[in-house]
Amino acid sequence: MEFARPIARLVDELMRLPGIGPKTAQRLAFHIVRMGPDQARRLAESIVEARERTRLCSVCFNFTDADPCRLCQPGSGRDRSVICVVEEPKDVTAMERTRAFKGLYHVLHGALSPMEGVGPEALKVQELIARLGSGEVREVVLATDPNVEGEATAMYLARLIKPLGVRVTRMAHGMPVGGDLEYLDEVTLARALEGRREI
Amino acid sequence: MEFARPIARLVDELMRLPGIGPKTAQRLAFHIVRMGPDQARRLAESIVEARERTRLCSVCFNFTDADPCRLCQPGSGRDRSVICVVEEPKDVTAMERTRAFKGLYHVLHGALSPMEGVGPEALKVQELIARLGSGEVREVVLATDPNVEGEATAMYLARLIKPLGVRVTRMAHGMPVGGDLEYLDEVTLARALEGRREI
Numbered sequence: 001m002e003f004a005r006p007i008a009r010l011v012d013e014l015m016r017l018p019g020i021g022p023k024t025a026q027r028l029a030f031h032i033v034r035m036g037p038d039q040a041r042r043l044a045e046s047i048v049e050a051r052e053r054t055r056l057c058s059v060c061f062n063f064t065d066a067d068p069c070r071l072c073q074p075g076s077g078r079d080r081s082v083i084c085v086v087e088e089p090k091d092v093t094a095m096e097r098t099r100a101f102k103g104l105y106h107v108l109h110g111a112l113s114p115m116e117g118v119g120p121e122a123l124k125v126q127e128l129i130a131r132l133g134s135g136e137v138r139e140v141v142l143a144t145d146p147n148v149e150g151e152a153t154a155m156y157l158a159r160l161i162k163p164l165g166v167r168v169t170r171m172a173h174g175m176p177v178g179g180d181l182e183y184l185d186e187v188t189l190a191r192a193l194e195g196r197r198e199i
Numbered sequence: 200m201e202f203a204r205p206i207a208r209l210v211d212e213l214m215r216l217p218g219i220g221p222k223t224a225q226r227l228a229f230h231i232v233r234m235g236p237d238q239a240r241r242l243a244e245s246i247v248e249a250r251e252r253t254r255l256c257s258v259c260f261n262f263t264d265a266d267p268c269r270l271c272q273p274g275s276g277r278d279r280s281v282i283c284v285v286e287e288p289k290d291v292t293a294m295e296r297t298r299a300f301k302g303l304y305h306v307l308h309g310a311l312s313p314m315e316g317v318g319p320e321a322l323k324v325q326e327l328i329a330r331l332g333s334g335e336v337r338e339v340v341l342a343t344d345p346n347v348e349g350e351a352t353a354m355y356l357a358r359l360i361k362p363l364g365v366r367v368t369r370m371a372h373g374m375p376v377g378g379d380l381e382y383l384d385e386v387t388l389a390r391a392l393e394g395r396r397e398i
Binding site: 002003004006010012014017019024026027028031032033035039040041042043045046047048049050051053054062063064065066069070088089090093097 | 212230292
């Protein structure tokens with residue numbers, strides 16, 4: 001019995017979060033216990049609210065509280081002729097941070113991985129193809145991660161989309177191979193977008 | 200506008216926690232959004248509960264949900280003749296993990312720091328002295344941090360307590376077990392030499 005019971009429970013819950021080990025969980029718990037009661041309540045509320053009010057946009061499948069999301073809504077001022085395809089919602093955040101892309105997004109929610117049994121049906125691939133049916137989209141930028149799974153996913157999508165008469169491009173390999181898109185700096189990401197090539 | 204509003208709010212709240220930067224806050228928020236609704240609610244509840252049900256033990260000033268805390272309660276089986284004085288509640292956790300100490304604790308909630316204007320009245324010093332009045336306590340082990348503030352606090356407490364006829368000891372300074380002699384600083388090595396023992 002190292003902690004008072006409410007602290008032990010909080011430490012347990014915090015340790016379920018990714019990258020939070022016992023030491024960090026304890027440090028956070030001891031901090032939370034000393035927070036103002038308002039701040040603790042705000043933190044707790046924001047967790048419940050984020051979990052309950054966040055859904056996937058029915059168009060691009062990014063996280064959103066409004067459907068369609070702010071980027072997909074007709075009045076958003078985005079270029080509706082270009083769709084950037086990414087693996088995860090965090091990748092949309094990373095791309096938006098560059099301010100270099102003005103089009104729409106499509107979040108696959110993963111990448112093809114035969115090793116882990118992730119096939120196209122586990123990703124939002126059908127939904128992407130459906131978006132190309134309107135004829136509004138002239139280009140699809142494949143911005144999956146520059147690793148084996150991401151490259152394979154890009155190749156697969158390119159083969160699928162090209163026959164539809166839509167231009168398919170891949171982010172340039174200014175991206176370090178083996179890296180993680182999320183952790184790239186804005187300049188590198190922007191350069192990669194600039195140098196994209198027909199595949 | 201990088202995130203959906205509820206996610207942005209959660210990221211903001213998470214970034215108020217110590218050691219949580221924007222990247223980590225985003226990673227945690229995206230994880231929370233994907234958690235089962237029950238797990239999210241449990242996490243939120245444990246935060247509010249920990250904040251509301253945790254108080255300071257009126258005897259040792261460690262965090263507790265019962266007063267006096269489990270260690271201070273008469274039936275705890277602890278040696279009531281020895282008090283280990285530490286700076287923070289997390290230090291009690293660290294000491295308890297050793298299973299080497301069977302006595303009671305006293306949490307100062309800080310260390311003397313003239314530089315930052317922390318004097319004895321800001322710490323639980325009076326409360327420690329009051330505990331020594333019963334005559335039950337035979338030894339006070341000073342386990343404040345081995346840095347300038349911790350040493351000064353130990354010296355201050357020793358001068359205050361010795362006249363009361365209570366034995367005052369300080370945790371030994373020396374080589375950390377599992378460490379590398381080569382990388383120890385001179386002061387630690389000199390102390391280790393000073394405190395050498397017959398084997």
